[in-house]
Amino acid sequence: MADGVDTPTAILAKTAAALREYPFDEISYGTLGEAVGVSERTVYRHFPTRSHLLEGVAGWLESTEFPLPPFITIAQFEEASRARFLAFDQAPAFAFVCARAASISPTGDPEPTFFTRALVAMLATNHPSLNERDLRRVAAALRYFASAQFWARMRTGFDLSAPEISDVFDRSVAQVLTVLPAPSRTSR
Amino acid sequence: MPGGSEPAGVSASDVNRTQEAILAAYAELIEELGTDDVSFRLIARRAGVGERTIFRNYATRVDLLLAEAVWIERRIFPREDAASIFDMPLTIRAAMESYDRRPELAHVVAETTMRGISGATPSPRRAKLEAMIDAEVPSLGAAERRAIVAALAHLDSAATWVAFRREFGMTRSDIADAAGWAAEAVLDPIRFRVG
Known part of the structure; x- marks a missing residue:
């Protein structure tokens, strides 16, 4: 994991990167966990539903x-x-x-x-x-x-x-x- | 309409009875539980059909959700047939009030129309707006015509209700007022150019 970046931010960055290749609905929590180096459960802990992930990645993209x-x-x-x-x-x-x-x-x-x-x-x-x-x-x-x-x-x-x-x-x-x-x- | 039981052109939608049952059940469950927590099994039980019947009609969750959005817009949020483009502010006011009465369903319509070409069609009444403006204000230039139709189509949508409520914390009547007012402003330049 990149140093100085907290886990939720790293998850959002990976989600954004995945959006270059896949539609949002096809990006799984398991894949995101693997890409960031945390468990799927950790991804769920930060983004309990896909709506949370959608809002999070949109905020990240806006900025x-x-x-x-x-x-x-x-x-x-x-x-x-x-x-x-x-x-x-x-x-x-x-x-x-x-x-x-x-x-x-x-x-x-x-x-x-x-x-x-x-x-x-x-x-x-x-x-x-x-x-x-x-x-x-x-x-x-x-x-x-x-x-x-x-x-x-x-x-x-x-x-x-x-x-x-x-x-x-x-x-x-x-x-x-x-x-x-x-x-x-x-x-x- | 040859052999059909429904009158041509006025049928509320092109879904069959099974699909109608599935979509109506799903709408109920969305209002009770939100979109995230509704399983195919739950929809099947509520609709009184087998889970496989749902899969046969809607292969994926996304297929089902998009069909649901179209059904909701037609059945829950139908528009009165406006006689004139200048009736659109009234139509839009009424639409905002109906979205506000069923917030969860309004969000489903708003979100699915923002998915690009793989989503629900974002301006289902575009052709109707174009027909009205062409009949009433035929002298309009192409760019002005496009701008007015596009602006009215944008305002006459669930996303308007979402944005005004979410970004400005407006009440039902304030949303209806603001959306209708904006539509009046869009129509201002063509009020005296009829015929």
């Missing part, structure tokens, strides 16, 4: 393969989202796992992702006078159009590539943002 560039303006948020669509296209097997993990019944208390918190903070900072309901509706719509789930549906259901997905994203986001006043008029 290692699809890191989110920081954004403090809407333009930067849009740029970050488009860059992620391109990254998803480069590693579709990883991106589908992230989309799946975001859609399952959560194994623990559901928590907003870093992406969601950053987006809400960005909107609240740039539009301090926006009422709470519209803030949440705008944030939810933007978050959902920027998600791996959006990429997955556009790719599978509409046969779109990342640039085409970005075009649908741009048009949808522009419509959602019409509720906001022009940026120049909000700062006092």
